[in-house]
Amino acid sequence: MAILMQTSKPKILIPEKVSPDGLTLLKDQFEVDEKKGLSAEELKNIIGDYEALIVRSETQVTADLLSAAKKMKVVARAGVGIDNIEVGSATTHGIIVVNSPSGNINAAAEHTIALLMAVARNVGDAAQSIKAGKWERSRLVGVEVKGKTLAIVGLGKVGLTVARIANGLGMRLIAYDPYANPNLAAAASVTLRPSLAELLKEADFLTLHTPLIASTKGMIGKAELNTMKPTARILNVARGGMIDEDALVEALDAGTIAGAGIDVFTSEPPQPDSSASRLIAHPKVVATPHLGASTTEAQENVSIDVCEQVVSILLGELPRSAVNAPIILPEEYRTLQPFVSLVEKMGSLYTQHYSSTGHDSFRQTFDIVYEGKLASLNTTKPLFAALVKGLLTPITSSDGLNINIVNAEILAKERGILINEQRSRENVEDKPYSSFITLRARPTRATSHARTSGSRANSPSATRSLKPQQNEDQIIQGFVSGNKPFISRLDRFKGEFVPRGTLLICRNFDSVGKIGFVGSLLGKSNVNITFMSVAPLDEEIEERQNGEGKGGNNEALMILGVDKPVSEDVQRALIGPEGVLEASVVNF
Numbered sequence: 309m310a311i312l313m314q315t316s317k318p319k320i321l322i323p324e325k326v327s328p329d330g331l332t333l334l335k336d337q338f339e340v341d342e343k344k345g346l347s348a349e350e351l352k353n354i355i356g357d358y359e360a361l362i363v364r365s366e367t368q369v370t371a372d373l374l375s376a377a378k379k380m381k382v383v384a385r386a387g388v389g390i391d392n393i394e395v396g397s398a399t400t401h402g403i404i405v406v407n408s409p410s411g412n413i414n415a416a417a418e419h420t421i422a423l424l425m426a427v428a429r430n431v432g433d434a435a436q437s438i439k440a441g442k443w444e445r446s447r448l449v450g451v452e453v454k455g456k457t458l459a460i461v462g463l464g465k466v467g468l469t470v471a472r473i474a475n476g477l478g479m480r481l482i483a484y485d486p487y488a489n490p491n492l493a494a495a496a497s498v499t500l501r502p503s504l505a506e507l508l509k510e511a512d513f514l515t516l517h518t519p520l521i522a523s524t525k526g527m528i529g530k531a532e533l534n535t536m537k538p539t540a541r542i543l544n545v546a547r548g549g550m551i552d553e554d555a556l557v558e559a560l561d562a563g564t565i566a567g568a569g570i571d572v573f574t575s576e577p578p579q580p581d582s583s584a585s586r587l588i589a590h591p592k593v594v595a596t597p598h599l600g601a602s603t604t605e606a607q608e609n610v611s612i613d614v615c616e617q618v619v620s621i622l623l624g625e626l627p628r629s630a631v632n633a634p635i636i637l638p639e640e641y642r643t644l645q646p647f648v649s650l651v652e653k654m655g656s657l658y659t660q661h662y663s664s665t666g667h668d669s670f671r672q673t674f675d676i677v678y679e680g681k682l683a684s685l686n687t688t689k690p691l692f693a694a695l696v697k698g699l700l701t702p703i704t705s706s707d708g709l710n711i712n713i714v715n716a717e718i719l720a721k722e723r724g725i726l727i728n729e730q731r732s733r734e735n736v737e738d739k740p741y742s743s744f745i746t747l748r749a750r751p752t753r754a755t756s757h758a759r760t761s762g763s764r765a766n767s768p769s770a771t772r773s774l775k776p777q778q779n780e781d782q783i784i785q786g787f788v789s790g791n792k793p794f795i796s797r798l799d800r801f802k803g804e805f806v807p808r809g810t811l812l813i814c815r816n817f818d819s820v821g822k823i824g825f826v827g828s829l830l831g832k833s834n835v836n837i838t839f840m841s842v843a844p845l846d847e848e849i850e851e852r853q854n855g856e857g858k859g860g861n862n863e864a865l866m867i868l869g870v871d872k873p874v875s876e877d878v879q880r881a882l883i884g885p886e887g888v889l890e891a892s893v894v895n896f
């Protein structure tokens with residue numbers, strides 16, 4: 309596991325009751341603030357200090373709140389439903405949203421069954437009546453569930469668990485779910501119906517188990533209730549907005565629906581005089597205050613599940629249940645990690661080197677070719693994100709973008725950057741490493757956006773090159789050896805160097821005295837050379853470009869590791885017929 313290299317501990321905010329079982333996993337490495345009862349405004353005022361937020365269903369994680377969450381890396385939902393989180397906004401900000409997709413399924417399913425039985429046998433009403441000193445045996449006669457039809461909307465994790473338990477109660481099971489797996493349905497003795505209308509007319513008990521999304525919002529309204537049997541009873545342990553609460557109260561009053569067991573409401577807690585309050589107060593309704601997931605066991609499960617993921621994310625690893633990031637197997641992620649670093653450095657080298665040597669404005673169409681074992685991986689998403697990060701970070705203010713696997717595609721699109729990912733199994737045998745990456749920028753006309761987006765990209769580049777702009781592909785190649793990234797080709801030059809620290813890259817005629825000339829100029833300005841590597845022209849490339857026999861122009865790249873920044877003045881002084889043709893300084 310990675311070790312955190314930070315002096316002050318990252319802060320995690322928990323504004324709701326989350327089981328301590330998971331929180332103990334956080335407390336050693338992070339500062340955990342449990343602050344309940346914050347207003348939306350109070351939350352917004354403090355959110356900027358935190359790198360992680362852990363919530364249940366009560367906290368509204370809005371776009372407005374996220375815009376103030378400048379350090380935020382992860383919003384964790386200790387449960388299933390993420391309808392209280394504006395996931396799109398989190399994605400744009402590069403914030404990973406995780407949840408616990410299965411920690412409370414059993415609790416929600418058992419609570420549904422509890423409401424089913426309570427509604428069937430008038431348990432709520434009977435409990436109140438007897439506490440009030442009454443003995444109303446004849447008024448409180450119920451119905452049995454055995455042999456009755458349970459109609460399930462949404463045959464996912466909770467829906468299927470409810471089906472399995474209800475099967476044991478001897479119920480007949482039907483379901484409507486356009487995306488259900490028919491084999492799983494059949495294995496749970498559930499017969500699928502092709503439409504909601506087909507389902508509703510057969511239901512003795514109707515139970516809802518879908519997420520609250522556009523297609524499910526208000527799905528049970530007046531018209532739907534009118535098609536149901538007057539003896540039907542309705543259960544909702546999913547989300548409030550799926551049933552029109554006013555229409556249900558009306559149907560219960562009119563006797564066209566017999567009863568309801570409701571755990572979730574359009575507003576929680578319900579406002580006085582709201583439709584939710586009227587539903588709760590109705591004598592034919594058994595209501596609970598969103599208790600579906602409220603068991604000791606479920607709360608332990610979801611707490612541990614999301615806290616483990618928060619730890620992973622804050623330590624720079626990937627979570628297992630990200631709602632807005634691609635799923636990557638841990639083994640694949642381990643394989644990719646050194647290449648993530650390589651690709652980010654290739655992107656950064658591209659932007660810094662080419663923009664400062666005045667070859668071109670920032671190009672926007674890139675091919676990235678993965679060779680060798682990388683070509684057979686299921687996903688290259690982290691590499692794509694690393695490339696976008698490498699390309700854009702040098703031209704973005706440091707407090708600007710948090711570019712990661714979550715938002716890389718959106719950000720690239722916003723900036724008009726097109727990246728074609730290609731895989732190739734060719735030509736790896738003759739290379740001394742098993743995976744190899746090529747980044748190629750194709751000549752495109754720079755847009756006004758690209759021209760104005762940079763700081764370093766706008767440096768006085770023309771003065772640092774003696775060569776006019778080229779209209780050919782700009783190429784960087786690299787590989788990983790012993791977990792260390794190496795650049796093996798830059799432009800037309802082939803030679804290995806490690807992209808780290810500050811590098812001065814000089815293009816010069818490959819003739820005597822150049823190293824001494826550069827060394828003495830740097831020495832005069834008190835800059836030490838820490839290592840040096842020479843990359844000669846790649847003969848194959850030259851032959852292809854100039855025609856066989858014509859030979860190259862005897863140029864080479866000199867790559868110097870330096871211990872201090874090299875000033876613009878020194879860079880300019882390096883250029884000249886006696887010195888180098890072109891110089892760039894890049895920082896990693």
Ligand SMILES: NC(=O)C1=CN([C@@H]2O[C@H](COP(=O)(O)OP(=O)(O)OC[C@H]3O[C@@H](n4cnc5c(N)ncnc54)[C@H](O)[C@@H]3O)[C@@H](O)[C@H]2O)C=CC1
Pocket residue numbers: 388389390409412413416461462463464465466467484485486487488517518519520523524545546547571572598599600601602
């Ligand atoms: N009351 C509580 O405390 C709890 C409530 N829940 C809620 O239960 C609901 C279900 O959770 P899971 O089973 O884990 O979700 P899931 O994602 O496993 O299942 C949802 C199912 O709904 C289906 N579906 C989607 N749109 C549909 C539509 N228009 N019509 C019919 N079916 C549709 C999907 O195909 C999927 O099979 C969620 O809303 C969740 O938030 C979950 C846990 C506790």
Ligand SMILES: O=C(O)C(=O)COP(=O)(O)O
Pocket residue numbers: 364365366386387388389390412598599600601602
């Ligand atoms: O997991 C869910 O979807 C739930 O509705 C549970 O909500 P809660 O964590 O109990 O506020």
